[in-house]
Amino acid sequence: MRLLKLALLIVLLAMQYRLWFGKNSLPDYWRVQQDVARQVDANQRLQQRNQxxxxxxxxxxxxxxxxxxxxxxxxxLIKQHETFFRIVPVKPQ
Structure with a gap:
């Protein structure tokens, strides 16, 4: 019975290790979620510019x-028979 408990504990620890530190772990998932959110924002800005x-x-x-x-x-450019006037604001001294 004691050997079974030890084996189950080892399996549980191995699974926890993979969950927190292995490939495709929770920190990896969170990082990818942030990347996706940044990309969605960038895409929205580009869509507005395209519109x-x-x-x-x-x-x-x-x-x-x-x-x-x-x-x-x-x-x-100006049209033919038009007169161009440029109004230059006076700078206060």
Whole structure:
């Protein structure tokens, strides 16, 4: 009977060792859960960015207004027969 108890104790300790320190142990599981949570956050940020870019693309394909706005803001272009005015704020001294 005593030998059986000792054998069961050894088996229990071996199983606990694998649970806490072996391959695919609880600390490994927790680390993977954190990695997955970080990746989900990164994916959500990238999906939001992609939605903004898709909306920009749709605007550029749909009409000339968005295209003109981009040309004016980013390239400084003006239409023919337009006069360009630049207002420079005065810096307080």
């Amino acid at each position: 903004v870019l898709a909306a920009d693309i749709a605007d550029l394909r749909a009409g000339q207004v968005a295209l003109e706005e981009r040309a004016r803001n980013e390239l400084g």
